[in-house]
Each structure stands twice: as C-alpha cells, then as structure tokens.
Amino acid sequence: MKIAYLCNRYPAVSHSFVRREIAGVEACGHQVVRYTVRAPGELVDEADRAEASRTTAILGQGAAALIAAGAGAAIRSPGRFASAAKLALGAAGARPKELVRAIAYLLEAAWLERSLRRQAVDHLHVHFGTNPTMVARLVRRLGGPHYSFTVHGPDEFDRPEALDLKGKVADAKLAVAISSFGRSQLMRWSSPADWDRIAVVRCGVDGGFLATRPPVASSAPRFAAVARLSGQKGLPVLIEAARILKSRGRDFQLEIAGDGDLRAALVKQIADGGLDHHVHLLGSLDGAGVRALLERSRAFVLPSFAEGLPVVIMEALALERPVIATAIAGTPELVDAGCGWIVPAGSAAAVADAMEAAIDASDATIAAMGTEGRRRVADAHDAERNARSLTRAIEEARAC
Template sequence: MRVAYLVNRYPAVSHSFIRREIAGVEAAGVEVLRFSIRPPDASLPDAADRAELPRTIVILAQSKAALLAAALVTALARPGRFLGAMAAAIGMAQGRPKIALRHIIYLVEACWLARRLDGVTRLHAHFGTNPAAVARLVYLLSGIPYSFTVHGPEEFDAPGAIDLPAKIGDAAQVMAISDFGRSQLMRWTKPDQWEKLKVVRCGIDEAFSSLTPAPPVSAAELCCIARLSGQKGLPLLIEAAAKLRARDIPFHLTLVGDGEMRAEIEAAIVARGLADAVTITGYLDAAGVRQRLLAARAMVLPSFAEGLPVVIMEALALRVPVVTTAIAGIPELVDAACGWVVPAGSVEALVEAMAAALAADPAQLRDMGEVGRGRVLARHDARANGAAMAALFRA
C-alpha cells in the first residue's frame, strides 16, 4: 500500500510525533510519501527530524509557474471535477472573501499535489485546518480517498469557521488523538457518521520508553517543556513561581522551548525578581529534553488549551510526575496517581500543586512515576499506534 502524508509544515520541532507515526506506519509495511505545504523549520535541533528533510517534498517550494500550470492542466483535463472543487473551496470559506481567496490558493496547491500521487491509495493530513482542506480538494479533483488527524485546540476553537463538518463528511476516516477529541468531532457530525471517527493516540520516542529507571530527584528542580505561546499558560506559571518565592519555598524552574511570547515571559521573570530561579533554554533536541526531565522532580504544564501534549507522555515515560491542568484529553492520562491535576487558570491551585510536588518524598515520586510510565507504555507506543494507523488505512 502506498500512502501520502500531508502536513502544513514538516519536519518541525513541534511535529516529531508525526515523524514517529510515519515510522510506525512504514514498519507495518506501508510506503509513505511525505509532503509539506510550507518549508520546514529553519532550525531543527533533532537529528531525526533533519533526516526527514531529503524525504519531504514542499509544495510551496515549487515555482508559481509550476503551480499555476498544474491548475490550468487540471481545469482543462477534468473541468467537472475542477469546478466542483472550486465550489467546495469557496464553500469552506463560509462567505468570507479574504478566506475564499486563501482557499483558491489551496485549490492550486491541491491541483499540483494530485498530479504527484501516482499509485497512492490514501492521502492522510495532520490537522483539520488547511492540510485537511487541501486533502479534501485533492479528493474532489482525483478521487483519491483522504483522512485526517484532528489534534486540537485550533480545530475545536472554531469548527464552523474551518468548515470541519464538510471535511469530515467527505473523508474516508477522521482520527482523533484522544477520546475527548473524538467526542468533539461527534458534536459536528450526525450519528450515522460516527463510525468513521477513530482514536489513534500519539506515540513517544523509544528513547524515552527504553531508558533504565533513575531514582527520583532530591533537588528542588521543576521543568516545563512547552512552546512559549498563549495557550500554554506560562504567564500564570511565572506568577505561581513568584508566589512560591513569597512563601520562601526553595525551587528552580527550567523552561524548555521558544516562541512568540519569549520576550514577554523573560520580562515577567525579571519584573518579579525571578532571574535566579527561572531559566529559559530555548529549543533542545530529544536528548536535551530527556536530560532536563530527568533532572526534575516534576514537569509542570499549566495549559489553557491542548489536545493531549506529547511532553506529558514523555515525562511520565521517564517516571517523572506532572503538574498540569484538567483540560481536553489530559485527564485520560493524568490523575492523582501519577501527578497533580488543577483547574486551568487557577494560580492558587497551581501554586499548591507545585508546592506539593516540591515537598513530595522520594517514595511518593517513585510510585507516581511507575504508574505514569505504565500508562504511557500501554497507550502511547509509537510503533503500535503506527501499526494501528496502517490497519485503518488498509480498511
């Protein structure tokens, strides 16, 4: 079987779970072509991500002439399909002229991509936003069945605006990464379509699951692995750190990641007098992330909106308990047996949970870590989940 994967940007620092899924699908005997709409991240700290560069074809790296020529040839060769796809592209814009223009560009991309899928029996997109739109248009142009994986929270913030029901309606299958995610898809489909909604969970890198157990950390060290963006709740984390300092609770917090809020977060750290207690490392490769997690007694992620963060799986696989929020798919993996789950947006609850993590004795941390690791190994094995995805493609 030959399958094509389509992602908005691939490879990317935050999309390593897609790389692992592709590897699992290939291990199950499926040939996978890789397509990225936009050029990959300029900086890829992980060697495994860099290895994907020569295997990936970037649509917008093609010349404008090549893209427009593909659209013209498609329109002349298959006028009926082209007009149908054009109507669908405009329909997905939901009556918004600027968005309609963007979807016409998606149609041009789809015309080019459809001509590169010889022998492909399934096109699979990650994310229900523009990759799913392009995949749907490829299907309308060529008849090649498509599926897509919905992660959240973007798709759930405005499902009507991205015409999620239409994308689901034409898809052969739609995958969610959690039961919560599937329930949100059920909201936007009729019960007779629920059978096509599947759960395929993200998987962790084998380097996280195969490490020899390490004793719990005695130092007052916490870490947060996150993109420095609004949905991760990091300003709240800095406020909580200031409250810990005010209570004379010793700690050090390391933020691993980068993003559009870095300058704002750095300013908050300085303004609250936390320069000696909070460190930002920027992006690290997988080995660097493992090192930071293993140096911490708990990983903290106070997100406001999520799907189900892979970094929580990685921390638990390393037997590191987590402090996180009761949102989206997180409670399917984390509860009091392996972490501290707090209401999103509550700085008071976050402070108490962080204080409890800092006060926990080694035996408690060890027991929590073992529970978390067991759950991750049972549910988030990348190879097993890739094989499950391959079976769905074959079905």
C-alpha cells in the same frame, strides 16, 4: 499500501510525533511519501533535518508550477475541477482574503493530486484538521485518492464551523482523534451518520523513552516545562506560580524549554518578580536536550489553557517524572492523582500548591507516581503499536 502524509509545516520541533508515526507505518511494511504545504523553519533536531530531506514542500514548487497544475487539472477533467472549485470558493464566501486563500488551496491540491497520481499513491493521510485537510479534500474532488485525517486540537475546536469540520469528516474515509475528548468534539461537530468513521488513535512516545529504565527522579526541588511560548500554554500562570512559591520561602528551580512570541513578556515577568535565580528560559532544545531536561527534574509542569494531549506529558511520564497539568481536553485521560497533580486551568495558586506538594512529597511517593505514569504510557502511548492501530483503521476504512 503506498501512503502519502501531508502536514501544514513538516517536520517541526513540536511535531516529532508525526515523524515517529510515519516510522511506525513504514515498519508495518507500507511505503510513505511525505509532503508539507510549507517548508519547515529552522530545525534543531538532527532527526528532523533528515526527515526534511525526504519531504516535498508544495509551496516550494513556485507559483508557476502550481498555476500550471491547476490549468492541467481543469483541462483534464473540467467537471471535477468545477466541483473542487465550487467547494473551495464556497467555503471562502465573499471575503477577498479568504477567496485568495481558497484559490491557493485549489492550486495546491491540483499540484498534489498530480504528484500523487504519478507516484501511484493509494491513500492520503493528513495531520491537523485545518488547511492541509482542506487541500486533501480538494485532492479527492479532483480525482485523487481517499483521505483520512488526524485532529489534535485545540485549533480545530476553536473554529469548527469556519473549518467545516462536519464536511471534512463526511468526505473522509476516516477521521482520527488523539483522545476520547477529541473524538467527542468531532462527534459534536459532525453528523451522527458519520460517527462510525471517527476513531481514537493516541499519539505515542519514541521507543527510546521506554526501552531503558530512566534515572531516579531528582530529590532537589527542580521542575521542567516544555512548551511553545504561546498564549495557549498558560506560561504566565506558571511564572506567577513561581512567584507565589518564592513568596512562601520555598527554594526551587524551574527550567522552561521552548520559544515563541511570548518570550519577551515572560522575560519581563521573571525580572519583575525577582525570579532570575529561580526561573530559566532555555530556548528550543532538540530531542536529546528535552530528555536531559526531564531526567534532571523532580516533576514536569504544564499549566495549559488549551491542548489536545501533549506528547511531552507522555515523555515525562515515560521517564517516571510525575506531571502537574491542568484539567483540560484529553489530559485527564492520562494524568490523575496516581501519577501527578491535575489542577484547575488558570489558577496560579493551584499550580503553586501542586509544585509545593511535589517538593514536599517523599522520594518514595515521587517514585511510585513515576512508575504508574510509565506503566500508563507503555499501555496506551507506544508509538509503534499505535501506528499499527492507525494502519489497521485506514485499511478497514478503505475496505468499506
């Protein structure tokens, strides 16, 4: 097949799993054409920069090109254009801001449909069930190829009715969840008649994480966290857990990689807690930097409030680092007492207790947890193998 991929913003620092999936699809012998609604921001990873050069930004075509594509679609097939316009505008209701957004989606879809037609694309796959899937849905109404989409969460599950997940599943050839929990949420918000088109295809780690044995976990009390500095990641809870650990007289180091709108607040919280010698904000790191951070740690910690199933947890386990994570979404499908600590979301005390347990655990216990974590990732989160599963699912769906 010739498959097109569409994301809202691609490539991106936190979306390296899409790049790995595309590589896996291409390894299966399919040709992949890459699209993004918006051009990527600053990229720190060389692999992402190379991927950006192969990716076409729809909004980068300019307003005139999008309007011309919309006019061309209306002239070429008035009935299909009217159907797509009805879908787009109906979802917007009477809210002016949403109407403007709906018109933008329609024009984006018109341009993309023309590009897909000219390139003879057989199928369109989308990551994230938000606006790019709406664009794919409109592409189909305009006469373009069938689409499938992968839902990650939590964004799609925060406002499923506003995003019309039910309609997107109904119109798709295939809806993909990255965990059983995610599949249950898609089932919750779709018609039972459409449940047979919902599949689970898990995200995977780069093969390099499993190709060689990692170094032995640090005996020093050093923790790593990798996350956007945003509300859903629960990082203020992690900083408070660090303060609790300090108050107990524990010696430790916590390194946090990532950036975002909470940075200033976290810097203040660290200073107010007297944690400058214990907690370090590293900013965004490329893939090699993240791997180095994980390798020099004893355990990985992520106290999220909302997630899908973070790929960085898989990476930490692949490197045989136990994981401290919250009991939310798909995370307990991978992490339990066999390879780490699962704690209640929102509890700084529970995070501190788990970090203290990781400090006090014997090196042999840490090694055993790491070995089990690596085994689980190899079994269920190999990117190349999962890409083959996705292509088979698409092929089977297209045959129906």
